Amino acid sequence: MDSNGGRVAHLTHDGLRFEAVLGGDPAGEPVVLLHGFPQDASAWDGVAGLLHQEGLRTLAPHQRGYLPGAAPTQVSAYRLEALVGDVLAWLDDQDLARAHVVGHDWGGAVAWALAAWHPERVSTLTVLSTSHPAALAWAVRHGDQARRSWYIAGFQVPRLPELALARMLRRGGLARTGLPAADGKRYAARLPDAASLRGPVNWYRAAAARGGRRVGAVGVPTAYLWGARDPFLGRAAAERTEAHVSGDYRFVELQAGHWLLETRADEVAAAVLGAVRGRGHRGH
Known part of the structure; x- marks a missing residue:
């Protein structure tokens, strides 16, 4: 059990040892919850608790790089194909032919790719904050996203970004966001x-390295939640995301920032429940 009462599951995959927090009714509809940076599976505690009250089953993995046993040092081990492969391994480990998939921040990028590449494994998709990768790439070239993503260029320098981030996290620097x-x-x-x-x-x-598989259009029922005050992910990419979803689509704009799991758990859980119950629709 973890500190919040969830069951901790272990998975050995790709030579790495992963952990995930399982919760809710084992017979309920399965929902996979994918966190971003610098979160971990505990970021979903508030949302998962609300989903459990509605009879759903959740699986929240600590993603690759966030546990000592699942943190390879080479950059190539973090390509999107490998990250999607981790989620597929969890689905197989739990004998799940498909699941509802929810992702925030980097977890959203993994969720978009999973739904585009393996739609047969995704019942519905709910993405928080992170626009579709193709929409994000367009906004970098045509909108203000390059200004919002300036820090990514700095992350390409060896060692120094880790030192600066460790100091910033210790000092609570993300409170400013x-x-x-x-x-x-x-x-x-x-x-x-x-x-x-x-x-x-x-x-x-x-993500900044050349090559890699393109994330195409998503055909599964999709809900996308975006905070209008998000300092990292702007409106241009958020609004363009609809062009990359061919299935039922719902866009929800919240008067919120980036940290939707921590600050808007009720709205996130409601969106997931709406998707699970088939209330998604094309439009706003």
């Missing part, structure tokens, strides 16, 4: 030093 202090303190405890941050930073380095 709206992350509640208690959550920031918990995430910092899991990523206390430069060595522990190498895996999470390698997500950014791998």
Whole structure:
């Protein structure tokens, strides 16, 4: 059991040892919850609790790079194909032919790719904050996204980004972006030093590397939640995301920032429940 009463599951995959928090009714509809940076599976505690009250089953993995046993050092190990492969391995391990998939921040990028490449494994898709990768790439060229993503270029430098991030997390620096202090303190405890941050930073380095499989249009029922005050992900990409979803689509704009799991758990859970119950629709 974890500290919040969830069951901790272990998975050995790709030579790595992963952990996930399982919760809710084992017979309920399965929902996979994918966190971003610098979060961990505990970021979903508020949302998962609400889903459990509605009879759903959740699986929230600590993603690649966030546990010592699942943190390879090479950048290539964090390509999107490998990250999607981790989720597929969890589905197989839990004997799940398909699941409802929810992702925030980098977890959203993994969720978009999973739904595009393996739609047969995804019942519905709910993405928080992170626009479709093709929409994001367009906004970097045509909108203000390049200004919002300036820090990614800095992450390509060896070692220094990990040192700076460790210091910033210890000092609660993300509070300036709206992350509640208690959550920031918990995430910092899991990523206390430069060595522990190498895996999470390698997500950014791998994304900036050339090559890799393109994320195409998504045909599964999709809900996309975006905070109008998100300092990292702007309106241009958010509004363009609809062009990359061919299935039923719902766009929800919240008067919120980036940290929707920590600050808007009720709205996130309601969106997931709406998707699970088939209330998604094309439009706003």
